[in-house]
Amino acid sequence: MNTIKNKLNVCKAVAFVTYKEWSAYRTHSMVSIFVGPVYFIVQYYIWTAVYGSAQTLYGMELSQMIRYFGASALIGYLTMDFADWNLSMLVRTGKFLTFALRPVNHRFFALSQKIGHRMLGFIVEFIPCFFIFTLLFRVDMTPASLPWTLISVALAFLMNFFINYCLGMASFWFVQSNGIRAVFSLISGVFSGSLIPLVFFPEWLQVLQFFLPFQYTAYIPVMVFLGKYSLGSVELSIPVVVTIQAAAVLVVFLVSELLYRASVRRFTAVGA
């Protein structure tokens, strides 16, 4: 009980400090208030033109497609992180040594930082864009089921973090890990579903997505928001798909734990 209380206190303190630190650069985050709606407008006109002669495409109507991209943008503001870049920088500069000496697991510290950073993102990115989408663009951003959407977004938050943290740990093994991260970021961008719904991909690629971590970061929470999930000709109920998402997060967490232990054993720095 004391351990949990202690961890919560550490998490709160780190999150709050990170929030304060990043609010000094709030205009950095506020760029999303312009960029997000502009990208959304482009998607709106693209899909309005594409749906010109079609009622549905892969079971999705135009209104659902518009909501898909709106939800994808908003959920992205809640789940994005750069734990990979942060960790890579710490290892390359040797500053990871200070974290190795502290009585706090760095992964937990980084997760607490992400919570603080995304709290700021919620205020300066999510809320303004939500109002722009609903009041200005008149897009219905009401989730099919708020509790399931919140759970799925929370799981996507964790999934994104653990994946990026695993990527960051490549810096313990490779001198130059920027290329690995860039390639992964590219593949993730395509197969997470943030560019186009995954149902547009060939069926064999859709089936492959069940075994890759990408759809759990964006596609699944967006489909939970819409209230309907299908991929690779498989239709699943929302509780089932969220359970699968939770299982995937657990698997990636265990992988990150194994990698973390191996990485810290391998880590050497000046004086350590």
Place this chain on the structure above:
Amino acid sequence: MKKYMIIYRECAKISLSRMTAYRLDFVLSMIITLAGNVMFPLITVLIYNSGASFPGWSFYEVLLIQSVFTLSGGLSSMMLGGVLWTTMDHIREGSFEIVLLKPVNPLFFLIASNFEPESFGLLVGGGVLFGIAVSQTGIVSFAAFLQFLMLFAAGFAVMAGISLIMAATSFKWVGNSRIPEIFDSIKTFGKYPVTIFPKAVKSAATFLIPVSMIGFYPASALLGRLIPGTLLAMIPCVLFLLFGIWLYHYMIKLYEGVGG
């Protein structure tokens, strides 16, 4: 003029030597830059494979637009891509005075010293896509090809103007690494047939921030689909570039560094 050409050539040679010192990193960067920028043709492939389309545009016609956009992006990235980041770094570190002390125009010096060969991958990729698209659509006539070249140059002027405006912005919005995102989002309007947008957006994308000139209008020229008077749309592009150059020099005048 000769002096500037010699300086540019020498700076380009140094950039090439620097890149090839780490050959594998250079090749990987080229491939990653290319792969990142051909993602939107992938979206077009998926849309057309679903049986849907952009009204009035075949798949290869849209691919032509996007390949021309990629070519223009590759060229501007190679020649001007580093100006923003170098300007930002100099301002943040207080070393911009060193650039100002050089006996050449500071903007020219930054452009010349930031030649980025790894963007060559974009040119190659764009060229391949262009070849595939043109092999299916054909080129209407030699006159159409000449129109394409003129409009492509105008599109490059727009890309150059965007790069310079971004770099000028960094004088005041110091250290904000998200400046390119703002302009990348606006450039997205130029990646698709401008006919899908309403009239107000079309006009803004043609005359105000002429991103449609980057891909759409040059490709339309090759396809013989230019409406009369479109060549006049080159004027806003030139004005846009001149504005970018003026803004950068204006920001230099306002610049106050340590000891300057």
